[in-house]
Amino acid sequence: MSTVLQPAGASSRRRIWRNAGAILGVGIVGFITLVAILAPWLAPHDPFTIDLGRRVIPPMWMEGGTPDNILGTDQLGRDYLSRLIYGARVSMIIGVATIITSGIIGTFLGVMGGFYGGRVDDAVVFAITARLSIPVVLVALAVAGFSGGASFTLVILVLGLLLWDRFAVVARSTTMQIRNLDYVAAARCAGCSPMTVLLKEVLPNIATHLAVVATLEMALAILLEAALSFLGLGVPPPEPSWGLMISEAKEYMFFSPWVIMIPGIALFVLVLGVNLLGDALRDMLGTDLSR
Amino acid sequence: MLHFLRRRLTVAILVALTVLTLSFLLTRLSGDLAISIAGPNASQEDIELIRRAYGLDRPLWVQYFDWLWRALQGDFGDSYFFKTRVSRLIMERMPITMTLGLCGLAIALCVALPLGILAAVRENTWVDRSVLMVALIGQAMPSFWLGLTLMIVLGLNLGWLPISGTGSWEHYVMPSIVLSFSAIPSLMRLTRSGMIEALASDYIRTARAKGLSRLSILVKHGFRNAAIPVVAIAAVQLGFMLGGSIVIETVFALHGVGYLAWESISKNDFPVVQAVVLVLALIYIGLTLLSDLLNAVLDPRLRSA
Amino acid sequence: MSALLDIEDLRVTFGGTAAVRGISLTVEKGETHCLVGESGCGKSVTSLAVMGLLAKGGKREAARLSFAGEDIRDYNEAQMSRLRGDRMAMIFQEPMTSLNPAYTVGSQMTEVLRRHRGTPRAQAVDRAVELLTRVGITAPGLRLGQFPHQLSGGLRQRVMIAMALMCDPELLIADEPTTALDVTVQAQILRLLAELQKDLGLGILLITHDLGIVARVADRVSVMYAGEVVESAPTAELFRAPRHPYTRGLLSCVPVPGKVKRDEPLGSIPGVVPRIPPGFTGCAFRDRCSFAEAACAGTLPRRNVGPAHELRCILPEGVPA
Numbered sequence: 008m009s010t011v012l013q014p015a016g017a018s019s020r021r022r023i024w025r026n027a028g029a030i031l032g033v034g035i036v037g038f039i040t041l042v043a044i045l046a047p048w049l050a051p052h053d054p055f056t057i058d059l060g061r062r063v064i065p066p067m068w069m070e071g072g073t074p075d076n077i078l079g080t081d082q083l084g085r086d087y088l089s090r091l092i093y094g095a096r097v098s099m100i101i102g103v104a105t106i107i108t109s110g111i112i113g114t115f116l117g118v119m120g121g122f123y124g125g126r127v128d129d130a131v132v133f134a135i136t137a138r139l140s141i142p143v144v145l146v147a148l149a150v151a152g153f154s155g156g157a158s159f160t161l162v163i164l165v166l167g168l169l170l171w172d173r174f175a176v177v178a179r180s181t182t183m184q185i186r187n188l189d190y191v192a193a194a195r196c197a198g199c200s201p202m203t204v205l206l207k208e209v210l211p212n213i214a215t216h217l218a219v220v221a222t223l224e225m226a227l228a229i230l231l232e233a234a235l236s237f238l239g240l241g242v243p244p245p246e247p248s249w250g251l252m253i254s255e256a257k258e259y260m261f262f263s264p265w266v267i268m269i270p271g272i273a274l275f276v277l278v279l280g281v282n283l284l285g286d287a288l289r290d291m292l293g294t295d296l297s298r
Numbered sequence: 299m300l301h302f303l304r305r306r307l308t309v310a311i312l313v314a315l316t317v318l319t320l321s322f323l324l325t326r327l328s329g330d331l332a333i334s335i336a337g338p339n340a341s342q343e344d345i346e347l348i349r350r351a352y353g354l355d356r357p358l359w360v361q362y363f364d365w366l367w368r369a370l371q372g373d374f375g376d377s378y379f380f381k382t383r384v385s386r387l388i389m390e391r392m393p394i395t396m397t398l399g400l401c402g403l404a405i406a407l408c409v410a411l412p413l414g415i416l417a418a419v420r421e422n423t424w425v426d427r428s429v430l431m432v433a434l435i436g437q438a439m440p441s442f443w444l445g446l447t448l449m450i451v452l453g454l455n456l457g458w459l460p461i462s463g464t465g466s467w468e469h470y471v472m473p474s475i476v477l478s479f480s481a482i483p484s485l486m487r488l489t490r491s492g493m494i495e496a497l498a499s500d501y502i503r504t505a506r507a508k509g510l511s512r513l514s515i516l517v518k519h520g521f522r523n524a525a526i527p528v529v530a531i532a533a534v535q536l537g538f539m540l541g542g543s544i545v546i547e548t549v550f551a552l553h554g555v556g557y558l559a560w561e562s563i564s565k566n567d568f569p570v571v572q573a574v575v576l577v578l579a580l581i582y583i584g585l586t587l588l589s590d591l592l593n594a595v596l597d598p599r600l601r602s603a
Numbered sequence: 604m605s606a607l608l609d610i611e612d613l614r615v616t617f618g619g620t621a622a623v624r625g626i627s628l629t630v631e632k633g634e635t636h637c638l639v640g641e642s643g644c645g646k647s648v649t650s651l652a653v654m655g656l657l658a659k660g661g662k663r664e665a666a667r668l669s670f671a672g673e674d675i676r677d678y679n680e681a682q683m684s685r686l687r688g689d690r691m692a693m694i695f696q697e698p699m700t701s702l703n704p705a706y707t708v709g710s711q712m713t714e715v716l717r718r719h720r721g722t723p724r725a726q727a728v729d730r731a732v733e734l735l736t737r738v739g740i741t742a743p744g745l746r747l748g749q750f751p752h753q754l755s756g757g758l759r760q761r762v763m764i765a766m767a768l769m770c771d772p773e774l775l776i777a778d779e780p781t782t783a784l785d786v787t788v789q790a791q792i793l794r795l796l797a798e799l800q801k802d803l804g805l806g807i808l809l810i811t812h813d814l815g816i817v818a819r820v821a822d823r824v825s826v827m828y829a830g831e832v833v834e835s836a837p838t839a840e841l842f843r844a845p846r847h848p849y850t851r852g853l854l855s856c857v858p859v860p861g862k863v864k865r866d867e868p869l870g871s872i873p874g875v876v877p878r879i880p881p882g883f884t885g886c887a888f889r890d891r892c893s894f895a896e897a898a899c900a901g902t903l904p905r906r907n908v909g910p911a912h913e914l915r916c917i918l919p920e921g922v923p924a
Contacts, residue, residue, distance in 0.1 A: 024427060136309060137316045140586075142541030142578040145559055146324065149571050152563035153327045153334075230440055234545050237442050238560070253443055264450050271443035279438035286434075500700040506656055507695075508715045508766070509688030512680075522705050598750040599704055 029287030035280025043095040050089035051077070054247050058084035063263055078269060082255060087266075090247035091273060097248045098229050098277060101163055105228035106221045108167025113174025114217060118209060120175075121182030131179060138172045144234060151240035162241050166228050177220050181213040215292050222285030226278045233274055249274050306590060310583045314576075315366075321575040322365050325568040326358070334566045335378055352378075365572070374573035379565045384573045388555060395547070395554035399540045401470055402477030407532060410482045414489025414528075415521060421494055429490070433483040441542075445476045445549040462551035473550045480542060481535040488531055492524030499523075526596045533589035537582035607632050607774055607806040608653070611667035615645070615652045617660055619881050622648045624830040630774065635800060635807040637817045637838075640827035641876055646810045649827075650776045653808075654693055655683035671773060689719040692767035696779040698759035702751035708762055709747030715769040727769075734765035738795055757788035764795065771803070778810045793820055814857050818842060823911070826850050829879055829887035836912035846914050848892045851922050886917070894918060 042049060061084040065072045072079060078087040120131030147165045151157040185208070233250030235241030242248040244255075249270040256266035325331070332349040333340075340348075349355045353364070368375065374384035417429035452459050452472060459471050496502065497520050505519045544556030551557070555574055562570035594600045606629035615623035623645045630636045638646045652663045655678065668676045670691060675683070687693070695701045703711060712734070713727035722730070728747065735743035738761040751759060760780060767775060777796065781789040797820055800807055811817060817824050817838065825835040826847065834847035845851045855870030874891035885900035886892070892899070898917050906914045 133309065133312065137313045137320075140313050140317055140579040140582045141320065142544075142575060142582070144542050145544050145556070145575060145578065148544065148560070149324050149563055149575065150327060153325060153566070153568075153571075226438070233440050234442055238545065238548060240563070250440070250442075253446070257446065260446060260450060261454050267443065267446050267450075271440065271447065274440050274443065275438050278440070279434060282434060282437055500695065500697055501703040503656065504695065504701045504763075505703070506684070507654060507687055507693040508718070509684040509686065510714065510718055511684070514714075514718070519703050519706075523703070526705075597705070599752045 025287070025290055028283045029290070032280050032283025032285075032287055035276060036284050039095050039277050039280065040099060042092055043099040046092050046096050050086075050092045052086035052089045054085060054089040054093045055245050056085060060084065063259065063266070065263065066265055066269075069265070079265065081252065081266065082259065087269065090252060091249070091270060094247040094249045094252060094270065094273070095277075097242055097246060098232065098274070101159075101166070101232045101242070102225040102229045102281070104163045105166040105170060105232075106225045108163065109169075109171035109224060109228075110174050110217065110221055112167070113171030113176075114178045114213075116171070117175035117178025117180075118182050118213070121179040122186055122209065124183075124186075128179075131175065135172050135175050138169070141169070143169050144231065147231065147235055148238060148240050151235060157235070157240050157243050159242055159246070162232055162235060166231055170224050170228060170231075173220050173224060174217060177216050178213055181216050182209055185209055185212050215288070219285055219288045219292065222281050222288060226281040226285070229274070229278055229281070303590075306587060310587055313583055314580055317579040318366060318369055318576055319362070321572045321579075322362055324575065325572050330354075331566075331568060334568075369573075369576065374576075375569040377562070377567055377570050379562070379567045379570075384569050387558060387570065388573060388577055391553060391555045391558050394552055395540060395543050395556060398470060398473055398477060398543055398547070398552060398554060399536055401474035402539050403481065403532060403536050405474055405478035406481035406485055406535070409478065410485035411489055411528070414486045415493055415516070415524075417486070417490045418493030418497060418524075419516065426490075429486065433486050436479045436483040439479055441476050441480060442545050442549050444479060445472065445546055448472045448476065449550075469550075469552070473546050473552055476546055476549075477539050477543065481532075481539060485528060485532060485535065489524060489528050492527055493520055496520045496524040526593060529596060530589040530593045533585045533592060534582075537585040540581055541578050605669070605672045606630060607634075607671055608808065609667055609669045610649075610653065611665060613649065613652060613663065613665040613668065615648050615657065615661060615663045617658075617662075621879055621881065621883070622661075622830055623652065624879065624883075626825075626827065626830075626832045628825045628832060628835060630806045630808050632773070632806050633800065633804045634822045635797075635809055635820050636823045636825065637809045637811060637821035638825050638827055638832075639811055639814065639817050641812060643876055644827045645830040646827050647778050650693065650778050650808065650810055654687060654691065654776060655680070656687075656693075685719070688715050688767075688772075689770045690772050691774040691776070692770075692772040693776040693778065694760070694763045694767050694780050696782050698756050698763055698783065701763060702759060704751055707748055707750055708754070712747070712762070712766045712769060715766060719770050730769060731765070734768055735762070737768075737799070738762075738765045739791070740765070756784050757791065760784060760788075760792055761795070764792075764799070768799070768803070772805070774806045774808070776808045776810070779812070780809070781816065782811070782813070789816075796820065814853065826853070829876060831887060831915065833886075833888065833915045834913065836909065840909060840912055844909070844912075846908050846912070846918075846920065846922055847916055848894050848922050849888050852891075886915075894922065 058080070061076070061080050062082055064076055064080045066079045066087075067074050067077045069079075076086045076088065078091065081087055081090065116131050116134060120128040147169060150165050151161060154161060232241050232248065233253075236248040236250035237254040239251075239254065241250060244251060252270040253267045256263075256270075260267045330345075332345050332352070332354050335352065336345045336348050353361065356364075365375075372385055374388070376382065377384050377387055380387060413429045413432065417426045420426050449472065459468050462469075497516075502515060502519055505515045510519075543554060544560055546552070547554045547556040548560050555577070559571055559574040561567070562574070608628075608630040610629070611627045612625045613623055613627070614621065614625055626645075626649060628636060628638070638649065640646050648657070648661075651657050652661070653668070655675075657663060665676055668674070670686065675686070678686075702708070709728065709731060712731040713722075713724060716722045716727040716730060717724070731747060732743045735746055740746055740758065740761055746754070746758075746762070751762075754762065764780075775796075780796070781792050784792065793816060796807065796809075799805060809816070809820065821838045823835065824838050824841045825832045826841075826849065827833070828849050834841070834845070834850045841850065842854070845854050849872070852870065852872040856872070858869055872891055877887060877890065879887060884902065886895075886903055889895040889899040896917060903915050903917060906916070906919065908914045908920055
């Protein structure tokens with residue numbers, strides 16, 4: 008008999024709270040995705056056009072602002088709002104591309120290890136342990152720095168090759184759980200090749216768990232890209248990465264703090280939204296393997 | 299127990315060797331190192347000279363084993379830029395990074411543990427939800443942005459703290475706070491879930507049936523068991539923090555190991571970067587071993603196994 | 604002379620569900636009163652309610668709830684925790700998980716004494732050794748320094764009993780103390796409890812679903828069904844002349860060697876234990892009872908059908924013998 012029963016009111020309150028979080032998460036991510044896709048139509052100006060005569064104009068609602076540049080301009084006279092909107096593209100593309108890359112790598116390794124066990128599994132576990140020992144930010148920076156300059160593709164590649172560990176861990180543990188279940192054994196007995204079993208029985212069942220991991224890793228990828236761009240070794244200028252915008256604004260942030268607040272808040276809201284989405288997915292599942 | 303430790307040690311050594319290899323390969327990414335060192339204006343002769351001087355004309359596998367052999371003895375070579383032994387550079391900078399990491403961890407624990415316990419005791423109330431919201435916020439916060447914001451608010455506007463450098467203990471306050479943000483969410487969640495589980499367990503019911511005081515039940519019985527995974531994770535978190543200190547050290551101009559690595563990357567100072575990657579990885583490996591040890595020490599069930 | 608434990612019309616609700624719907628029983632000094640019933644009938648909840656150990660959201664009310672003459676109905680947590688472990692103690696069903704894995708047996712035992720009596724450590728340890736010996740544990744000094752996971756289930760339950768006796772309680776509530784143990788160990792634990800009762804004059808409220816245990820150790824029995832006590836009597840009387848249809852049914856389910864004929868199906872009670880919705884009146888057993896009438900849906904009288912033999916049934920004499 009359960010000794011942890013809640014009064015009726017609490018469970019519905021909890022549900023409302025969880026739903027609020029899920030709605031917020033979906034809303035934020037959906038909104039920013041739309042902004043990213045519709046950037047060319049939404050941005051009032053071209054984000055790359057330099058206009059040295061209109062440098063560091065404050066946002067519209069502050070003294071000295073103009074409705075021409077709703078969020079003001081940066082140190083090269085480029086419209087801040089437009090750069091912000093195009094910056095959403097950068098974050099979203101890198102986020103999604105990274106999790107696809109790392110997801111494929113990690114899931115493959117995890118499923119192999121979990122399914123075959125034995126030496127294969129030992130190798131996979133060793134790879135995960137080794138990957139975890141590597142200081143990610145430092146290595147990412149070093150790769151970008153030593154490869155003769157950064158680029159979009161390089162960032163995606165580096166992050167994709169570094170952020171697969173949680174995918175592997177979750178894929179491995181869920182595969183191990185499923186491997187021993189009856190219907191998988193039945194499929195193997197029926198003479199199905201291991202590949203068929205994997206594709207038809209294992210993958211669909213670990214998909215939801217992997218989706219939860221995907222959101223966590225996407226949040227991480229977005230933050231890492233911002234950090235890399237901030238340090239000058241991520242997305243190269245003049246691409247409007249939010250991290251890069253903060254870095255460029257560092258010089259005069261004490262005089263005009265809004266220049267770092269705006270992209271910073273954008274980053275924060277996006278990552279928050281992705282995390283809320285992940286929490287909502289996790290609640291739908293009921294189990295929690297990814298922490 | 300001993301057997302388990304021995305196995306962990308073997309894995310640790312193998313991982314260390316792997317990282318050693320990876321860090322070597324890392325620096326060989328840019329193709330011809332000699333060209334990078336010589337710079338864009340060097341002549342062909344200069345490049346050849348450099349190549350020979352730094353032993354870059356030897357076959358790759360020779361260079362690798364040379365690095366391996368020397369690294370095992372703690373000799374990481376000389377910095378191209380600083381003209382001193384790399385090991386010395388790292389040793390000089392390490393105390394700063396360590397201080398930062400430990401302060402960050404201390405702050406994280408001081409915040410995460412009480413909040414986690416509070417959230418567990420007041421599960422599903424507004425207190426619990428606020429605490430979880432704090433965790434969410436901490437997770438979403440870009441560390442470098444938080445650092446800059448704190449600089450503006452605490453450093454400039456309020457003038458409470460210095461914004462860069464390493465003069466006094468005050469210089470460590472803001473960077474430590476920013477660093478702690480990366481660990482607080484996970485430690486807090488872990489404490490909370492551990493406490494919830496512990497408080498729902500049968501032995502807590504027994505403790506209540508024995509008429510023990512609330513404090514005793516919560517801390518002595520509940521937290522003692524919930525703390526086991528938290529302590530273990532804290533050690534690992536320290537490892538992550540040390541590895542991730544590069545961003546914060548750069549933002550706050552703290553001349554620690556991370557800052558050194560950053561400088562070295564921009565100057566193509568390969569031996570330094572190679573060594574720092576290795577050292578940080580070794581520290582992380584050491585901390586995971588410590589974490590396993592702590593687990594065994596704190597959980598009597600693991601000791602006699 | 605007031606009873607050690609006197610419960611009258613105890614009701615426990617969790618949110619909307621009524622787990623206990625008005626039970627009354629008494630436990631005297633030196634007496635073992637068994638509360639018997641199927642799982643889910645509310646017997647464990649009853650014991651937790653008495654001790655004030657209900658989970659969050661559990662509400663308890665009673666017309667009378669007194670312990671050794673004290674009215675404990677409105678005692679707050681602080682007052683109850685002073686009683687618990689000191690004058691009233693409880694042992695539980697799962698010895699494997701009821702002890703804290705992080706502390707030694709000794710520290711878990713001595714902390715009870717130090718909490719309630721302020722006894723210095725050395726004396727508390729002596730008392731713990733004394734009790735461990737008393738419950739039949741050899742090498743008590745060694746056991747004190749061991750951790751729970753190093754002991755077997757039977758040993759752990761003995762430790763639980765010893766721990767419960769540290770402050771020399773007057774009442775011991777035992778919630779299915781032997782269910783999780785092997786049959787041979789069961790017998791040992793029951794025998795131990797009987798001895799301790801005789802020596803210490805303990806009042807024991809024993810919760811169980813096993814009629815065999817009832818027959819062995821109980822002085823009085825209360826039969827519970829769906830949150831109510833349907834019949835209560837001295838043990839011999841109950842087994843000799845069960846009056847409630849449910850009790851009758853329960854007893855017929857237990858095969859007795861010699862009485863049961865071969866090739867005849869074992870007795871069983873058709874139907875399942877119902878979930879009681881709020882606002883339910885009348886007898887909960889009526890859907891499964893072969894003697895049910897329309898009047899069973901109304902309030903049921905509590906009748907006296909023999910020496911200390913109470914019955915809750917519409918039938919004036921209960922089921923004919």
